Amino acid sequence: MEGKGLNRTASEIMNPRVITASRGTNANILARQLLTGQFSGLPVVEEDEEVVGVVSEFDLIQALLEGKELSLLKAEDIMNTPALCVTEESPLLHVLKLMIEHRIIRLPVVRNRKLVGMISRPNILSQMVDSSVPATHVLAVCYWCERVCDDIQSQLNQEVWCDLAEYLERHGVNSTEVNFSPKFCTTCAPVIKKLMEGSTSAQ
Ligand SMILES: [Zn+2]
Known part of the structure; x- marks a missing residue:
């Protein structure tokens, strides 16, 4: 199976159903969309669908940590721009x-600069995993930062979270043996809670 999954192209595994934001979309609305857990980043597009930036949950967290009021911010204030994009043919x-x-976990897929889909690290990871091998590990993975909970190092009252690659190497686990169960990690959970409270009180 080696190489097979990674020789595929972006168009084969991208998510073509993409929710987008415009430059003027309010950051509170972005927060609510990201909090549904269905997407971890939203592309910001012009009226003709040209991609001008991407807003991720990290950008929202960053704004909150800087003491900014989400309801006063627009997508264009916090988006990453220019957006790094790939094309449908990209391997x-x-x-x-x-x-x-x-160090990003999702990328817009474009045709002539216009959005046709989004591709994320979990999309790619699932292509690298041989689903015919039964998984023996169920790992909690954070919705937001995508770190995994180190079930072997964690104590009863203290969860240890790390990158998947670090976990696999540390414990000699093969990625084909792992299944994922999403939740919020101990770092992200309090930030999300604060974000949700802020988001609700601004209504
Ligand atoms: Zn997290």
Whole structure:
């Protein structure tokens, strides 16, 4: 199976059903959309669907940590721009390299600069995992930061969260043996709680 999954192209595994934001979308609305857990980042597009930036939950958390009021911010105030994009023909290996190099977990897929889908690290990860092998580990993975809970190092009252690659290497676990169960990690949970409270009180 080696190489097979990564030789596929972005168009084969991207999510074509994408919710977008415009430059003027209020950050509170962005927060609510991201909190549904269905997407971890939203592309910001012009009226003709040209991608101008991406807003991730990290950008929202960053704004909150800087003491900013979400209801006073627009997508264009907090988005990452210019947006790094890939095309439908981009091989997954190229997409993965870009994600690692720029430390991002999702990328817009474009045709002539216009949005046709989104591709995320879990999309790619699932291509690398051989689903015919039964999973022996169920790992909690954080919705927001995508770290996994180290079930072997964690104590009863203290969860240890780390990158998946770190977990696999530390415990000699093969990625094909792992299944994921999403939840919020101990770092993100309090921030999300604060975000939700702020979001609700601004209504
Ligand atoms: Zn987290």
